[in-house]
Amino acid sequence: MNDPIYKLIELTGTSTTSIEDAVDKAIARAHKTIQNLSWFQLVETRGNIEDGKVRHWQVTIKVGFTVNE
Amino acid sequence: MNDPIYKLIELTGTSTTSIEDAVDKAIARAHKTIQNLSWFQLVETRGNIEDGKVRHWQVTIKVGFTVNE
């Protein structure tokens, strides 16, 4: 009943501007198909470089959501 | 054929009584939709507190199950 159960999935969001934006985008994408997204935690921050500039911030997060029926 | 392949999913079970009960509940919930649950491993143990008492034990596990066909 009242003991929630969560599933965690792992996503990598990318952004040309910031770490926060990469996280926002990953969560927004997950929200399209999963209800009740509840929390996230940062796992890793990487990025690719072009011409001496960061091209994409690549931020891997775990996202938790309730799966109770 | 004889070389099994497993998928691992990550779940957080919660319980008002014990770590073991939180794990049991997460596995029971996964069992509703996934056959062949095979093993688990503890990832993290947390909890929330109300009035100086543990309200819920929150135990995150990875659960492995065979995906071969």
Place this chain on the structure above:
Amino acid sequence: MNDPIYKLIELTGTSTTSIEDAVDKAIARAHKTIQNLSWFQLVETRGNIEDGKVRHWQVTIKVGFTVNE
């Protein structure tokens, strides 16, 4: 205002019976002097042994509580 700030302290609770009991005791002790305990996470589980039996479970936790004014 609405952006809470938490402090985390680290405690080792001990118990002759179980991991859960050691955690409960550490939290109960912290509750004597700190309001608003909010959550905890397990850091380490150890114990001492006497005559081939566990004498004390020694469980180290981090406990978080709000410090906003």
Place this chain on the structure above:
Amino acid sequence: MNDPIYKLIELTGTSTTSIEDAVDKAIARAHKTIQNLSWFQLVETRGNIEDGKVRHWQVTIKVGFTVNE
């Protein structure tokens, strides 16, 4: 659009011959149902033993693939 988002799943491949073969098999299996597998990383290498010989190499990997629509 131009900011790809990836999902990561965790698999354990097994092989009687080598670590590489265990990884290949896990990826081949994932490829049956998931398009656009993009990269993997090794998480853990274990194995079971029979009669003093490795029976199965058990290699756990994370596999990333694009989920953008």
Place this chain on the structure above:
Amino acid sequence: MNDPIYKLIELTGTSTTSIEDAVDKAIARAHKTIQNLSWFQLVETRGNIEDGKVRHWQVTIKVGFTVNE
């Protein structure tokens, strides 16, 4: 005398806007009661989600300050 000693405390700052803002707020709060804050290090970045958007960035840091008399 000339060999400084530091104490480290652990705080979680929260912010609706960014990781940097969450850190700033935690440090500003600590500054109210502790002189000589000297350095910090990021321990963990998490957050909660509401309606598919990050509600609060929750950033845990260790903060060091001199305790010499």
Place this chain on the structure above:
Amino acid sequence: MNDPIYKLIELTGTSTTSIEDAVDKAIARAHKTIQNLSWFQLVETRGNIEDGKVRHWQVTIKVGFTVNE
């Protein structure tokens, strides 16, 4: 003389009931052949699953004991 030296061994205890019981059994078994067991620390908690229920809790510990003179 008075500077004790310890050896640490690593054991995995198993139990159908609880983490604590798995630890107790591993220590009881070690006690049959080794005197002066002194302390232990948890290394890993895993388990196998049958029919959607935990079959065995598998708890790996390090156990320390004095080896002087």
Place this chain on the structure above:
Amino acid sequence: MNDPIYKLIELTGTSTTSIEDAVDKAIARAHKTIQNLSWFQLVETRGNIEDGKVRHWQVTIKVGFTVNE
């Protein structure tokens, strides 16, 4: 020929404004002497504090670049 080899170097960039800016500056500096910077990964985020404010964000990254001839 077609199997690229990369070297990784470790840099700490600093910035008075943000984590991203500290990373950008470290990469821009490396770009002065190294061609083909390809990717980076965050290793550690620290900072120093003056008067209760972050003075410099200090972000350590590993940067990879091709060394094939």
Place this chain on the structure above:
Amino acid sequence: MNDPIYKLIELTGTSTTSIEDAVDKAIARAHKTIQNLSWFQLVETRGNIEDGKVRHWQVTIKVGFTVNE
């Protein structure tokens, strides 16, 4: 009885040819004196170099075996 107990030992196998061969050799050696080797896990892979070539792969593993009487 029915709750097996395992001991884990740590070995470094070496090979001039491959990681798998180094593991095989360590397990074969352990098998000479220990019955019931059950499983292993990779701990570390290193090696020494001579004249710009790998001389020996040095692979450290933990090996588990039943110690129940």
Place this chain on the structure above:
Amino acid sequence: MNDPIYKLIELTGTSTTSIEDAVDKAIARAHKTIQNLSWFQLVETRGNIEDGKVRHWQVTIKVGFTVNE
């Protein structure tokens, strides 16, 4: 009653001579205000450099002490 509870604090001691001296100084300083210091564990060893010589060894430790009433 007989189940002690410990608090752990984190300190960085510094010394121009050795790691041990840095630890001694941190503990001596903590002893001024805290009774019953019981044990410590090393967390990190760093240092600053002047003219190609170590100026200060900076050793971070956790120190545990009983907080029972």
Place this chain on the structure above:
Amino acid sequence: MNDPIYKLIELTGTSTTSIEDAVDKAIARAHKTIQNLSWFQLVETRGNIEDGKVRHWQVTIKVGFTVNE
């Protein structure tokens, strides 16, 4: 004189065939410009995927070599 000093560099070798081959290639490349390569240790194993097959094994190693006078 007799107390050797080593420098460690970090390289990522790639190979279409195996982990060992990726390591061999990275070491062979380093050998072109650095004498006295002495040992290596595996840091990370990743890879990219094309059409459900491993395209390149990407193995990051640290390589140590003597830098004495």
Place this chain on the structure above:
Amino acid sequence: MNDPIYKLIELTGTSTTSIEDAVDKAIARAHKTIQNLSWFQLVETRGNIEDGKVRHWQVTIKVGFTVNE
């Protein structure tokens, strides 16, 4: 023959004076019963405190030795 195999054991040496002395004592003790000790690595440094002074440095090491026949 020419591919050595090593066993690693874990020991905690103690000393009232220094980390190095604790390691020396653990190795000297192991040398009484084991030939061919070859190398060691530090695992953990702890200690107990009496009257605000370090009573014993407790240094845990892994020690490797050849087991080939």
Place this chain on the structure above:
Amino acid sequence: MNDPIYKLIELTGTSTTSIEDAVDKAIARAHKTIQNLSWFQLVETRGNIEDGKVRHWQVTIKVGFTVNE
């Protein structure tokens, strides 16, 4: 200008006497070719053994130095 950038290199110093001496020697060696060494951090402590005595302490450190122009 005022936002320093640092490079970190990794070195293993060795000494027949102590951990501190091994670090001192690695830093002294680096100082021969690099100006502005600024700080270091311990990465790993190992050693080799001869006749049951430590022959060389092998201490791996990261050393940071400013690379700004």
